[in-house]
Amino acid sequence: MILRSRPSVVRKRCAGFSLLEVLVSLAVVSLMLGAIMAILPQQAVQARVRLDRLVATEFAYSLIEEYRVTFPQMAAEGQDATGWSWRISERDYQPETPEQLGELIRYVEIEATVWRIPEMAVTLTSLVARPKP
Numbered sequence: 001m002i003l004r005s006r007p008s009v010v011r012k013r014c015a016g017f018s019l020l021e022v023l024v025s026l027a028v029v030s031l032m033l034g035a036i037m038a039i040l041p042q043q044a045v046q047a048r049v050r051l052d053r054l055v056a057t058e059f060a061y062s063l064i065e066e067y068r069v070t071f072p073q074m075a076a077e078g079q080d081a082t083g084w085s086w087r088i089s090e091r092d093y094q095p096e097t098p099e100q101l102g103e104l105i106r107y108v109e110i111e112a113t114v115w116r117i118p119e120m121a122v123t124l125t126s127l128v129a130r131p132k133p
Contacts, residue, residue, distance in 0.1 A: 049120070056122035059084055060112040064126045067110060071130075086114045093127055105129045 077087040093107040115121035
Protein backbone atom coordinates (compact mmCIF):
# COMPACT_ATOMS: atom_id res chain seq x y z
CA MET A 1 0.00 0.00 0.00
CA ILE A 2 1.34 3.30 -1.03
CA LEU A 3 0.64 6.29 1.13
CA ARG A 4 -0.09 9.41 -0.68
CA SER A 5 -0.13 12.72 0.95
CA ARG A 6 -3.18 14.71 0.32
CA PRO A 7 -2.68 18.17 -1.13
CA SER A 8 -5.08 19.64 1.39
CA VAL A 9 -3.03 18.40 4.33
CA VAL A 10 0.34 19.74 3.19
CA ARG A 11 0.35 23.50 3.50
CA LYS A 12 2.43 25.37 1.02
CA ARG A 13 3.74 28.73 2.18
CA CYS A 14 2.33 31.40 -0.05
CA ALA A 15 4.68 34.04 -1.37
CA GLY A 16 4.07 37.44 0.27
CA PHE A 17 4.13 39.21 3.61
CA SER A 18 2.21 38.38 6.71
CA LEU A 19 0.05 40.96 8.42
CA LEU A 20 2.54 41.23 11.29
CA GLU A 21 5.43 41.99 8.93
CA VAL A 22 3.43 44.73 7.21
CA LEU A 23 2.47 46.33 10.54
CA VAL A 24 6.05 46.30 11.80
CA SER A 25 7.36 47.88 8.57
CA LEU A 26 4.65 50.57 8.72
CA ALA A 27 5.61 51.36 12.31
CA VAL A 28 9.30 51.72 11.36
CA VAL A 29 8.49 53.94 8.38
CA SER A 30 6.18 56.14 10.44
CA LEU A 31 8.86 56.61 13.13
CA MET A 32 11.40 57.65 10.49
CA LEU A 33 8.96 60.08 8.89
CA GLY A 34 8.09 61.53 12.28
CA ALA A 35 11.76 62.20 13.02
CA ILE A 36 12.24 63.87 9.63
CA MET A 37 9.13 66.00 10.06
CA ALA A 38 10.38 67.16 13.48
CA ILE A 39 13.63 68.44 11.91
CA LEU A 40 12.07 70.30 8.96
CA PRO A 41 10.57 73.28 10.86
CA GLN A 42 13.92 73.98 12.54
CA GLN A 43 15.67 73.91 9.17
CA ALA A 44 13.08 76.28 7.71
CA VAL A 45 13.63 78.80 10.52
CA GLN A 46 17.40 78.61 10.11
CA ALA A 47 17.09 79.08 6.35
CA ARG A 48 14.91 82.15 6.90
CA VAL A 49 17.45 83.66 9.30
CA ARG A 50 20.27 83.04 6.81
CA LEU A 51 18.23 84.61 4.02
CA ASP A 52 17.44 87.68 6.16
CA ARG A 53 21.15 88.08 6.98
CA LEU A 54 22.04 87.84 3.30
CA VAL A 55 19.43 90.44 2.34
CA ALA A 56 20.58 92.75 5.16
CA THR A 57 24.21 92.42 4.08
CA GLU A 58 23.40 93.22 0.46
CA PHE A 59 21.23 96.14 1.55
CA ALA A 60 24.01 97.52 3.77
CA TYR A 61 26.51 97.17 0.92
CA SER A 62 24.20 99.06 -1.46
CA LEU A 63 23.66 101.78 1.18
CA ILE A 64 27.41 102.27 1.55
CA GLU A 65 27.81 102.52 -2.22
CA GLU A 66 24.92 104.98 -2.51
CA TYR A 67 26.30 107.04 0.38
CA ARG A 68 29.73 107.05 -1.22
CA VAL A 69 28.32 108.34 -4.53
CA THR A 70 25.71 110.81 -3.25
CA PHE A 71 27.58 112.23 -0.23
CA PRO A 72 26.41 114.53 1.47
CA GLN A 73 22.85 114.42 0.08
CA MET A 74 21.87 111.01 1.49
CA ALA A 75 20.07 110.83 4.85
CA ALA A 76 21.97 109.27 7.73
CA GLU A 77 19.11 106.94 8.70
CA GLY A 78 15.76 105.75 7.46
CA GLN A 79 13.42 102.90 6.71
CA ASP A 80 12.42 101.33 3.40
CA ALA A 81 8.96 100.18 2.32
CA THR A 82 9.58 96.53 3.27
CA GLY A 83 10.39 97.27 6.92
CA TRP A 84 14.19 97.35 6.84
CA SER A 85 15.69 100.13 8.96
CA TRP A 86 19.16 101.52 8.45
CA ARG A 87 21.66 103.95 9.93
CA ILE A 88 24.93 105.26 8.50
CA SER A 89 27.63 106.82 10.62
CA GLU A 90 30.89 108.38 9.55
CA ARG A 91 34.09 109.05 11.49
CA ASP A 92 37.62 110.02 10.60
CA TYR A 93 39.99 107.13 10.20
CA GLN A 94 43.49 107.42 11.59
CA PRO A 95 45.97 104.96 10.04
CA GLU A 96 48.68 103.39 12.14
CA THR A 97 51.37 105.56 10.58
CA PRO A 98 50.64 109.19 9.68
CA GLU A 99 52.79 108.89 6.54
CA GLN A 100 50.00 106.87 4.93
CA LEU A 101 47.81 109.96 4.77
CA GLY A 102 48.18 112.19 1.78
CA GLU A 103 48.23 115.94 2.06
CA LEU A 104 45.05 116.40 0.01
CA ILE A 105 42.85 113.53 1.23
CA ARG A 106 41.49 112.16 4.44
CA TYR A 107 40.12 108.71 5.09
CA VAL A 108 36.61 108.30 6.42
CA GLU A 109 35.23 105.12 7.92
CA ILE A 110 31.59 104.57 6.93
CA GLU A 111 29.53 102.16 8.98
CA ALA A 112 26.14 100.97 7.76
CA THR A 113 23.84 99.09 10.13
CA VAL A 114 20.73 97.43 8.73
CA TRP A 115 18.00 95.58 10.64
CA ARG A 116 14.46 94.36 10.42
CA ILE A 117 14.61 92.97 13.96
CA PRO A 118 17.06 94.95 16.16
CA GLU A 119 18.58 91.76 17.64
CA MET A 120 19.60 90.65 14.13
CA ALA A 121 21.35 93.83 12.95
CA VAL A 122 24.08 93.57 10.32
CA THR A 123 26.91 96.12 10.27
CA LEU A 124 29.34 96.73 7.41
CA THR A 125 32.30 99.09 7.48
CA SER A 126 34.12 100.67 4.54
CA LEU A 127 36.91 103.21 4.08
CA VAL A 128 36.44 106.15 1.74
CA ALA A 129 38.96 108.77 0.63
CA ARG A 130 37.61 112.32 0.78
CA PRO A 131 39.28 115.64 0.00
CA LYS A 132 40.50 117.50 3.04
CA PRO A 133 38.42 120.60 3.84
